[in-house]
Amino acid sequence: MLNVVQIGSVGHYAYALTTMRKYKLSFVGVCYPHEADNRVRAERNFARFGFEPPVYDDWREMLETLKPDIAIVNTVMAYNCEIARTALSMGISVFCEKPLATTLSELATLEETYAISQARIPEGGRRPVLCAMFGIDYLPHFETAYRYVKSGALGDIRLANAQKSYRMGNREAFYSDRAEYGGTIPWVAIHAIEWVIRIGGLRPVSVSACASTACNAGNGTMEASTLCLFACEGGRMASVSADVMRPATAPTHDDDRLRLVGSRGILEVRGGRVYVIDGGGEHELTLAETETELFEEMVMEMLGRGTCRVSAEDAFLATRAALTARDAADGGAPLVIV
């Protein structure tokens, strides 16, 4: 069936392992291009699922030699874009860590490569799929919010407030280096930006943002607190607050929130639950069961049996909005999202 390789092990590759076993995909090669890609830990995780992929020193050589169907791309943030672009240009489907790039110019080259890959009919008849690791969308509370919004129950959504709050924990060295890390807005806030876009249905057109490295526990240029204000199409608007200042004593690692204010009601995701106020008053929604996992959905799309809920287009827009927001924070002036 499908052959899979993995490049890097810094990110959320574990999303793929269950599906790879379930569908008996062949794990034909792995490469650890960055010193932060912890081979020992990755191999321990692979072994739990019965995988023992051969190790390659050079990811390009691995792609050219093996010509896999799928490349799982999740080394350090700054290097994923080039790898994803190379794979796509070879017609290989890519399961890629977010952000899809750490600079807007790199992102543009990836978008161009993706567009080309979709425009031509490839050998074997299968266009490559690009799926970004927005796995949080698959949690029951976000899927529940998505379905409720798409039912039209909130009417016209005018205002969104989204939040990510993480514990700092111990961060590896590359988080301290903007050139490798990309920043907290593209790494953390991007999830909340993606909810605003995909769940809220808002289209950001410009952004003002603030970010600060204060209280970052010695992690170099890593921002510990960030805030973005997105002006969206049709006079709509969204705030995205993302911090890495959640106390170590907090009961959970993260505190994900989304509040959507519509013409017919208000929805709020908080603490893994979904609350709405609509024509029926204030009530809590029963959580949806999500049958399909992220990587599984990608495989299904490749097999022509459905589509990933987070499209490549949404992933591009979320990445573009996040990178523009980071640049706006850096420059201290609002920027248009082009």
Place this chain on the structure above:
Amino acid sequence: MLNVVQIGSVGHYAYALTTMRKYKLSFVGVCYPHEADNRVRAERNFARFGFEPPVYDDWREMLETLKPDIAIVNTVMAYNCEIARTALSMGISVFCEKPLATTLSELATLEETYAISQARIPEGGRRPVLCAMFGIDYLPHFETAYRYVKSGALGDIRLANAQKSYRMGNREAFYSDRAEYGGTIPWVAIHAIEWVIRIGGLRPVSVSACASTACNAGNGTMEASTLCLFACEGGRMASVSADVMRPATAPTHDDDRLRLVGSRGILEVRGGRVYVIDGGGEHELTLAETETELFEEMVMEMLGRGTCRVSAEDAFLATRAALTARDAADGGAPLVIV
């Protein structure tokens, strides 16, 4: 004892009635300068507290004739500033509806008049007091938050998210007219801005903002959704979300929230309760009892027995930040708060 007059009856003058009765202040005159100042309703409210103040046609004449100690100023938003300024210039203390002005230039004249009133030693030895109607600060949950923050338990507060959400309800005609109303940011968001300043201790230095009249139930130029991003001193930051889109079916009129992210913990006011995560893990604070009411505190300050918890300076800064935010939203570009 102290003589009190009231000008206008659109706002929160009711804050004063209990204290006026408790301290046996003399309610010596009232004036209804705007057609929206509902005399019948006001007189019904006064009567409940045993007051039947004489009615004057002209507020200037009333101030000059009666030379009261206190003027309660709460006619339609756009006219309060001139009245407050006139009273202060006569050495009369002012209990004024927020915002203190609806334009930055008007606000500047009020600040100047106030500064002059404080600089000279007045006849009778009593400097006039200016107290703005930020009554929400007196609610137990906000007082609890204030005391907790001032204890230092949150450490250095780097990030604030504040929210006002109101039901639209039936709004009188002047809400439809920007020239009279001033806007939803100065009228509604200003409370959340004031919490950020006074409770959070942040000092806003510039602001980006969005506002939209969509879904305003036919209320002319009244904004139904607004968002502000404040860059604050020392690289700190605050978002303020204010909307008038809370469904009529909601269990309460308002949904006030404040989240403060500090170097040592996170505090959140929500649903009239106060939650913190600090060194002791996640817990809820016991609500403080607030002994003194807003107007009572003003009277005490006039008698030299304490100070209002919301100082004139904080009220000026909150108004300046709100008006600047509104202007930033109007102009579609960030503005420095001067």
